Amino acid sequence: MKVPLSWLNEYVKLPPKITPDQISQAFINVGFEVEAIDRQGENLKGPIMVGKVVSIEELPENKKPIRYVELDLGSKQNRFVICGARNFKVNDLVVVALPGAVLPGNSVISARQTYGKLSDGMICSAKELGISDEHAGIIVLPQGRIGSDATELLSISDVIFDIAINPDRGYAMSIRGLARELAASLRCKFTDPADSNILPKLKVLKNGKAVSVKIEDKTGADQIYIRTIEKVNVKNPTPIWMQRRIDKCGMRPISLAVDITNYVMLELGQPLHAFDADMVMGGLRVARAGKFSRLTTLDKVDRKLESDNLLICDTKSPLALAGTMGGLASEVTSSTTRIALEAAHFDPISVAKNSRSHKLSSEASRRIERNTDPMMAEVASARAVKLLVDLAGAKYVGSSVAGVPIKRRKFKVSISKVSKFIGYGYSIKQVKESLSLIGCKVSGGGDLITVEVPTWRPDLNTMADFAEEIVRLNGYQVIPSRLPIGKTGGGLNKMQQRKRQVAQLLANQGFSEVINYPFVSQEMVDLLGFTGDRAKSFKIANPISAEAPLLRTHLLPGLLTTLGRNVSRGIKDLAIFEIGSVFRNTTTLTKAVMPETSRRPSSKSIQSIYAGVPKQMLFIGAVVAGETLLSNWHGKGVGFIWSDAVAKAIEIVESTGNEFEVISSDLAPWHPGRCAEIRVAGKPIAHAGELHPRVISELDLPERTCAFAVILSELPTAQTTKAPAIWNQPATVQDVALVVKSNVTAAEVEKALRSGAGNLLESILLFDRYDQIGEGKVSLAFTLSFRASDRTLTADEVAEYRDAAIAVATRSCGATLRS
């Protein structure tokens, strides 16, 4: 909310030399964030005067219409100025900056020759004076003395604080509330604007001519005042001082009756609504929409009502969306003479629902949602009637009231409990003072004091609520600092350790980590050829971009996009990786369980809440293009190829202590002949290899870009490592060259050799592969290394093991010894 210092000054007796920054700090100290300080008129220098338009000469020959205006400024000679605006006529009062005046933005006004005329000043718009963004036309004043200082008339010189109001402090969305807070923060005198002596003069008058009211839905409101006035001159202009205050608070002056309701709302925080009383059939009712199905609101939108919308109705039809927006049919118009002025204490939740179901947030609904002071219905309606009488010549007819008596809530607050909760020993004086400052009535003198809570503070209910008030008004700085230490032992769990370890592993090997948005387009899903679970995307109902409404089912979409972005920035050699969750819509989602929050839900409810959240697997993925060992003066570098991708994926799986097997795969978006699937315990855990050339060309990526992805969360946690026996006897090696059909994989052959070679086999290394041996055949040469614990193996013994290994390879892979 925006509040002008000039208005606060009426209710807070501020220290004489206080600066705007100090005031801002005082607000911040008690929890009101000042988002901006607007020092209006700071860079303004006169003379800026009220002038009357005497004559207007149109200068038609220009591109845009230009006027040459004769002005009476109260001196003997009239002044002539050029003006581009058209929203004024002869006899209008305008604001004129004379030569020598300085406007915001350091624009110095001088007499100058323009459009073939001498322009001896400038007629100002609100924007030019720095008092609003309004620049559609110049200011036309409703009243003012010719030749007087316009800056004073417009009360330009002011400081406006733009304050963020937290949702639990509805009372502070008013001058009344913020003045109280400022006074409390600075410990200076506060006068409550609601305590002025309006009420005695505007007693509730029963009168048959007054519009009646009843509350039919008791859950919707507990307090409503309808005050009826007649002979209202709605066409009277709103006085400048009122317009300016409304302006400064960030609202727009509209017409006298509306301006008065807004003005009172800004001052006291109580939203008001004025009905044209002649449009009300019978009496007013607070009721749910029920069978009423439509209402056209003031913004001329025909709205379909929900049956539980809270309304103000007359006997026949709905007239307003309660606390949210009035209806068009009963709007106060220029022909209105009788007004029924409504002020009510509505149920915040009902109004929040009104606002939410119609996506309609108004100044009124924002206040009511955050709770208003029930006492203000009576006071604010009286205040508004007084203003209508004074400014619109209205006559107060009478009032109707409905509702229940307003409760005075009392609590016992234990000072020692508050002190123990906060960790600072508050004195009884500190507690009493701070609670009194916010409007509580405090009595009692021991540890347990009695606190009567003001009607505008429904948020004060528990010990912690009172503690917060005591803390904020005494300052957080008094609380000591103490460091507590956990008692159950801390640390990372296995998956957290794994995540950290694999990230470090890749980073140490030249990979750069990226963190991508998980938002994906359907086009990307199609392009990458995702099928099965990877095609089952969740859709965001309200995405940032309509093009990318899906949640990723895999890390590749983001990685490839980011790779492309880097390539487009001229980076040729790239290895990037990401660790992140993926989202697959693979379980049947049922209607969610939403238990009460006033106590712990049953175990069954908790379990069904947990079960309603889909499993989100954690992946590590990487894409690589170009060289990983870089070319330089030593010579050509080394590019990253499909088998490097497979090796990296294996390295990750191995680093988690899992056994694995590698088989060939044709999973999209990989190259169907260059993709390895890595399985752990028979389950696919990783894919690695070169990407499909079509994907590479569609995404404009470097040729032969490689990728791998490992499902970290599906890798079992390894058992504690058993240390191997380290044998010191010499190893004996045997080389074996085998010929197999080219569709037999190296892994299959190696597995066969391993299983046949016996338990003295220490290692197998594929040292050569030769595919020029004949159509459809390939030669694989392995070094088998054997070692025994207790002796040097003889050549004969090792030859025996080798032959046994070959025999298994022959049997299971069709391998023959290369001759």
Next chain:
Amino acid sequence: MALDQAQINRDLASALAAIASAANLDVMKQIKIDYVGDKSPLAKANQLLASLEQVQRAEFGKLIGAARAEINQAFEKKNIELSAVRDSQVLLTEKVDVTLPGRRTLKGGLHPLTILTNEINDLFTGLGYKVAEGPELESEWLNFDALNIPVDHPARTMQDTFFVEPLDAKLVLRTHTSPVQIRTMLDERPPIYVICPGKTYRSDELDATHTPVFHQVEGLVIDENITMADLKGTLDFFAKSIFGENVKTRLRPSFFPFTEPSAEVDVFFDDRWIEWGGCGMVNEKVLVGCGIDTTKFSGFAFGMGLERTLMVKHGIKDMHDIVEGDVRFTQSFGVGKK
């Protein structure tokens, strides 16, 4: 052949002269043969000792021994000198330009958000906290209701939430990591000391200071006798560890539905106050909703945006740099720079 003292002295003198004048190690090899080895005059003289009488043998033996020892010593000394000369000359010819760049692999790096998260996790696990994580696609009930943010409360609309279809499954992209706190409180009994880092979502457009996908870290402590003093002490420790010993912290009253009292925590860094995060004592309603005995336990919670922390700490001017995945950005942080 008879032994002659003068001859021995001449042999000694000529050996020493040869050694002294030797110019290189090749010459030294010849000198070794000529004056030191078995065929040297003094070696031969030594062989003659056997034929002498005992008195003479002792006398000449002493003389020859002393001469040979002197030659050996001079030879060794010279040999060391000449080796050093030879080494320095040879190595000089092998000198290279060590500033020539070596073979290099691509430079890798962890994302600074990961580095920061690791740092924070280490910090708090050191204080006896566990690291708690939870799903990013989360139950609306855990993200809002359980945190005292009812459906029609203005606070629910304060956070611009991404909703996920089908809507009646009530799934949202979590707007904070607080549902992890709820899960922890529902699953475990106090004392609870957890730190919850993770990815969070709000439907803000990406600009220099906002991103729809960001990271938070939250802390939660539930124990007996936990006060705001404990919260302050923890925040002071946290701020000093991240921003340096000289950083100051300040609490300002604020509002969060899940804490009461609530505060914003600011840090004084680089000569200005910076909003760092939110905190407070866990709202009794939240504790009760999780079945925690509020007559026995109280707790505090705090939460910070990691992007913001990074921007302040490292002087990052534009959020785009953090989210775009340009490797030059990540590489500048290396594999674990602070």
